[in-house]
Amino acid sequence: MSIKFTQSCPTCGRRIDVRASLLGCTVACQHCGAEFTATACEESRMGREQTNEDLLDRVEKALRRAEEASMVGVNAEIAP
Template structure:
């Protein structure tokens, strides 16, 4: 079983699975045939936006938990 990541084709935008061993190599989109460099950091721009939103929610929850712990410590 090989390790894979998902990357969007810069031409057609469809997501494709790329083997991790091909990072930095030129690959071809199986849908439109466009060639591009496999790069895990650009695998899914929408995914990055989702990750940023998730991290913001986690930070907010941590601040609430710290505030609740401070109030509880005062009691």
């Protein structure tokens, strides 16, 4: 049984379980697909204030990923 910790996705905010062996590694959220570095210290993320510009940047990234994902589906349907 592996040791896990819970971390919030910096993009969608959902809480995910991350194996302790992945600390410091880039992981992807199972819900939105956003990639981020796994850290066990919530205080380091909560201590910094998010500006409107930071939030808009996160939204733009999420929209681009969603658009890219939808285009992959469209291209798969069109392919001969």
